[in-house]
Amino acid sequence: MIQYDWLAGFAIYFLARYPPPAFIGSGLTLDNLVLLFFKDNNATSFIAKNIHRAKVTFISHTIIAAGYFSFMTYKSYMNFDSSNLIMIIQTIITILAAFYTTFMFYTKVKKNNNPDDIILQLSKYASNERELKEIISEIDLNYYNNVPVVYGEVEHSKVVIIGNWLFKMELYGAKVVKLDDTELILKESLNRFNRGRIMETLYRIQLRGVEYKYDPFEIILSFTVLEELNTRVRTSIDKLLIEKHNIITAKFKERISGNPKYYISQDEEIENCLGCLQNKSNVIIRKRCGDVGEEGGVLPCEECNCRSLWCVRCLALIYESKCGKNISDGMLPIFCKASCPTCRARFCILDVQMIEVSNENTG
Incomplete structure (x- = not known):
């Protein structure tokens, strides 16, 4: 039975240290609960x-780790069976993990060994x-007088930009x-669905x-936050990023111009x-290609009834992320399908139409 206690205890410890997004969004995390009782006014x-x-x-x-390892040590002592190989292995793992966790916490306590110590990094x-106090005062003044740029990077950290300083919360x-x-060095671009399924x-x-x-360390940002960050650093990636996106957008516009x-x-x-x-939304997806190609092959594009929600630049980047890695020119019509970022309907480049304003709607 002890092996189930061992796994259950580890699961509780892991969830307390790395809570799921649903817990974080509702504020049900261990540190938030402890902060309710240990506020620093x-x-x-x-x-x-x-x-x-x-x-x-x-x-x-530290407390939950100490409690977990103390409980497991007690259980091992009370139920130890020298003839049970699994129990012996679990006991050894528990003791080694306890020593390792103690050592890691000890290095965090020592200021010079904590890479995430805010004061140490500002110093x-x-x-x-005196200069350190001036830096702290400047950051606090900017924080309360200006709206900082905040972007949730992942479930357990966020990025805060305040004036001339960036904090990646750990x-x-x-x-x-x-x-x-x-x-700044651009490593890669990623496409994913946010909580609104967009x-x-x-x-x-x-x-x-x-x-x-x-x-050096890495962060993940949206394009709008990245543009803001680009204006504040000494060496930005404006040129690399904008040139790359401009080339993709220009080629995409050329392909849909007909x-x-x-x-x-x-x-x-x-x-x-x-x-x-x-940017203002200026493209729309409407199925135009046939269901069968010139050689009789099936072209499984789907009907998209979404209103215009995307600009040509963003839709070009979405299309390129799907097709650019598999096709040499990245924009081959018909044969490469992407999904509408809103309704997930499959479309090809023949289905994309630029929007123009007229005296009457003839679309």
Whole structure:
């Protein structure tokens, strides 16, 4: 029976340390529950609040780890059977894991060994205690006087941009970089569905210090947040990213230029693109290709009845992400299918129409 206790205890410990997204969204995490009882009313600044949260998270994880290993050691002692090989292996694993966890927590307690210690990282940009206090005051002032750019990267961390500083929030602190000492390296672009089941393009970016004051690390951002970040760093990826996207967009527009236009009336409202939230929606998907090709092959495009929700740039990037890796020119008509990012209907490049405003809707 002890093996089931061992697995159940480990599952509880793992869920407490890495809660699922549903728990995080509702605030039902171990550190949030502990914070209800251990509020620090003196932690009124951005830096102080996050340092306090990191300490509470660390203490709560230490307590649950100590409780888990103490319980399992007690169970092993009370039910130990030297003839049971599985029990012996479990006991050895529990003891080794306890020593390893203790060692890792010990290194976190020592300030100089915690890579996520906020004060330690900020002190790299200050020559003395007075300059460090000035940096903290500047960050707190910007935080309360300006709206920071915040983007949830993954379930367990988020990125906060405040003035000239970027914080990648971690369990026991944050990775901190000064943006005018940072260069960006584009690693890859990713397409995925958000919680609203809408396709969005994300970018995996590596941040690297120009003066090597921090180890390189990666973050994942949306295009709008990436554009904002690009304006603040010393070496941006504007040129690389924009040129790449411009080439894809230009080729996509060239391919759909022979398709009929989709006309709308002047009084019809045009919404902003769901992908970038900046450009106006200017393309629409309407099935035009036949069900059978010239050689008799089936062309399984589907009817899409969505209204115009995307700009040509975002739809081009979505189409390229599906077709560009398998086809040399990335835009071969008919033979490559992508899915409508809203309703998931399959379409080819012949089904994409540019929107034009007319005195009457003839679309």
